[in-house]
Amino acid sequence: MKGYVVGSGDPINLVNVYAPQSTAAKLSLWNELAGIIDPSVGLWVLSGDFNAVRSSDERKNSNFKPACAENFNNFIFSSDLHEYPMQGRKFTCIRDNGKKLSKLDRFLVCSDFFIKWPSACVRVLASQFSDHCPILLELVDLKFGPKPFRVYNSWIGKPGYEDAVKEALVGFDSFDPSDSCLTAKFARIRAQLKIWRDKFLAKESELEKTALAELETLESDMENRELSEDEEWSLVENKNLIKETEIRRNLDIKQRARLRWAVDGDENSKFFHALVNNRKIVNAIHGLSIDGVWCTKSAKIKHKVLSFFRDRFKEPASVRPDLLLSWY
Structure with missing residues (x-):
């Protein structure tokens, strides 16, 4: 799909990916996508089920194919694509009643998109009707107060x-x-x-x-x-x-x-x-899960962080013994 980002007017090309199973078929798809991506026609966002992982850490109790991961990483590197870290969960695909976990769904964006929205957030939502968890890309920039001024x-x-x-x-x-x-x-x-x-x-x-x-x-x-x-x-x-x-x-x-x-x-x-x-x-802190609810309000996040560290470092003793008495 082609369109414009609301509020900025930047042209954007959105590609929905559903990759095949075999390693050879996926390599053919990566080559086809690499030929389609053209930075001169606007920003690029690739999302969907890539059916591939980038490292062994993105799989749990399932087979890891180094050749498939290498092809996938080479495609990302050669196409100058970047990936936002996921918030909320580490895996997006849950199978065999939770025994097999994988990170197959993701957002890949071009470098111009990555530089323009460095504080974007990718969040994994709860899975209710599928073995894949929905993922959400948010371009909202949370305001936690004035940013520190860097002196070079x-x-x-x-x-x-x-x-x-x-x-x-x-x-x-x-x-x-x-x-x-x-x-x-x-x-x-x-x-x-x-x-x-x-x-x-x-x-x-x-x-x-x-x-x-x-x-x-x-x-x-x-x-x-x-x-x-x-x-x-x-x-x-x-x-x-x-x-x-x-x-x-x-x-x-x-x-x-x-x-x-x-x-x-x-x-x-x-x-x-x-x-x-x-x-x-x-x-960056894009949000916190407070009492099981994802919160993006900066005031509540600040209060929760303050309460956490205040409770963690608070001394349990209300009355401290006198130092002189401890000598006897």
């Missing part, structure tokens, strides 16, 4: 950074309680740094464009004549500026991804942004 290490030492922090605290009056005062300080610093960041990135982008244009002109002139001393100096400076800008961006991506790159200087930033979004998805 590459910003420290840049012109105007320290001045922006100092300017944010000019005229700030401390108040009680101290934790609320500290939160207010951080809020002012965050707001001022956002203004500095936008100006810094805009200026950096403008300088980079100018350097690239001058570098292209100088390299073209090199083929027809000898460069003067000033032009040689300008050539070196422009190259250093472009290199420093790229290094700073790579450092930011490495800090976001929290992993060491296999090769320093790899420019495949889209891949690493996908890794970052995957980390966010794994750590």
